[in-house]
Structures are given as structure tokens and as C-alpha cells.
């Protein structure tokens with residue numbers, strides 16, 4: 001049997017363990033599990049890695065626990081501007097949207113941009129119009145807003161007023177969702193979606209919609225989806241960097257990913273994490289913060305989810 005594999009993240013800006021109730025942590029883990037199930041259902045029935053990563057990301061965009069879609073972060077003006085991208089490792093086709101203020105599931109719009117094929121990245125109002133024409137759901141800004149994000153914005157503005165932004169916790173700043181997969185035909189795919197970071201400047205675009213930085217997939221090498229300080233991911237072209245280290249230096253997935261997260265990005269004091277899957281079905285999920293919402297399904301259907309150090313093994317999924 002050929003290997004298939006799926007890994008997801010819900011951002012590395014997790015809260016301190018005591019910031020959320022046990023019920024909220026369990027809710028986040030349950031939504032990670034639902035995202036894995038959605039993706040795995042596609043992979044295990046012979047579907048494509050592209051469909052699997054999109055399906056997994058949609059579940060997390062619809063969850064209030066993660067910074068993407070419903071429950072996304074607010075910018076400095078209290079507005080949601082959403083970024084997302086998707087990449088097909090078999091053809092290197094890719095699609096992305098950025099600074100969308102209305103698309104309910106930005107990852108679906110990214111996929112539609114990719115399928116249309118005359119652009120890789122659409123921005124702002126044009127991305128919103130494109131989604132409407134493509135028949136995708138759009139929402140008023142109020143749909144995306146949760147109480148947690150309003151509190152986080154107020155907290156960050158208070159940090160700015162006191163001049164203590166540098167000491168703000170990772171959880172107050174950012175988060176993202178993403179998925180990577182290998183399908184039974186050997187194709188890799190990656191998808192990432194985010195609200196960016198809390199109190200971000202108007203019009204700021206992060207790494208998540210930038211192919212090669214926050215999202216990258218190349219058959220025969222790896223698929224990568226990142227989370228963390230987007231500016232540093234862009235400058236290090238993280239997804240492409242990991243693929244290049246593997247392709248040119250012959251490093252394995254773990255060595256290449258650890259080097260980037262624990263050395264290159266750490267050096268900038270940048271909170272960062274990623275999930276990646278290799279062409280052989282190997283899975284890594286490194287992070288240099290206190291934790292990262294994450295989960296994966298191994299080739300034989302073993303399911304794992306975690307937020308901090310502890311990883312929970314859930315009932316396995318059929319292959």
C-alpha cells in the first residue's frame with residue numbers, strides 16, 4: 001500500500017495553559033480532530049491531497065478556536081483582513097487571496113483562483129468580488145468577530161499605549177491554520193489561511209498567502225504550511241527554503257524543518273512553527289513557542305492532536 005499522510009496546525013500562538021478552560025482546550029482539540037477527519041476521508045478514499053488540505057482548512061476556518069475565517073484576528077482599525085493560499089505539488093499550480101474582508105472561507109477562494117489560472121494572488125476588494133462571481137459565500141464583517149478577538153485587540157492596544165508590545169504573549173499576537181497532505185498517487189499539497197496578527201497595520205499582508213513563504217508544495221520533496229511572525233517567514237522564504245535544503249543538501253524533512261524553525265527563525269526572536277509532510281509520508285510539526293495547535297494522521301491511520309508538549313492519541317481512522 002502506498003503511503004498517505006495528513007498534518008494540520010491551528011497556529012503557534014497558543015495561550016498559556018491557564019488562559020483557557022479545560023472545556024475550551026478540549027473544544028479546540030475536537031475541532032482539530034474534525035479537520036483531520038475531513039481531510040482523511042478524502043485521502044483514504046483515493047481523493048487528492050489538494051482536496052484534503054482544502055477540506056481540513058475549511059473546518060478550521062469555520063471554528064472559533066483558530067485565527068482564520070470565523071474568529072479571525074482584527075487589525076488596528078478593528079477590521080478583519082483575511083489571507084489564504086493553496087498549492088498543488090504536482091504541477092506547482094497555486095492560488096491565493098489577501099486582505100479579503102468578506103470571503104467566508106478564504107481557502108476556497110484561493111483554490112478558485114488557482115483553478116482559474118490567470119493569477120496566483122488576488123487582493124482586497126478584487127478578491128472579494130472574484131469570490132462572489134465564483135459563487136462562494138461572503139459575509140459581513142460581524143460574522144468573523146468573536147469576543148475573544150475583541151478582548152485580544154483591546155489588550156494589544158493597551159500594550160501599545162503602555163509601550164509594552166514587545167512583551168505581549170504570542171497568543172495575544174497571532175495564529176493561523178494550515179494543512180499538508182500526501183495522497184495515494186504520490187502528490188503533495190499545502191494550504192494555509194489566517195487573519196494575520198492582532199492589531200496588524202491596515203493593509204498588511206503576511207506570509208500565509210505568499211507562495212514559497214507560508215505555503216509550499218513540490219512533489220518528490222515536501223509540502224509545508226507555516227505559522228508565526230509572517231514578516232520573518234517572508235524574508236526566509238520558509239516553505240521554499242525547507243524544500244531547497246532537502247533537494248539541494250539532501251537533508252531529511254526533520255533536519256531541514258528544525259534548522260529553519262529552531263535556528264534561522266529563532267535568531268530573529270520570531271515565534272514560529274509549521275507542519276510539513278515529505279514525499280515518503282513522513283510528518284513533522286516543529287515550533288519554537290510554548291505550543292502549537294496541531295494534529296496529524298500517519299499512513300496507517302493513527303491520529304494525534306496536541307496543543308502544548310503533550311500529544312494525545314485519538315481513536316485511529318480507517319484507511
Ligand code: ASP
Nearest residue numbers: 174175176196206228230
Ligand atoms: N503567519 C501569520 C501572519 O503573519 C500569523 C501567524 O501564523 O501567527 O499573518
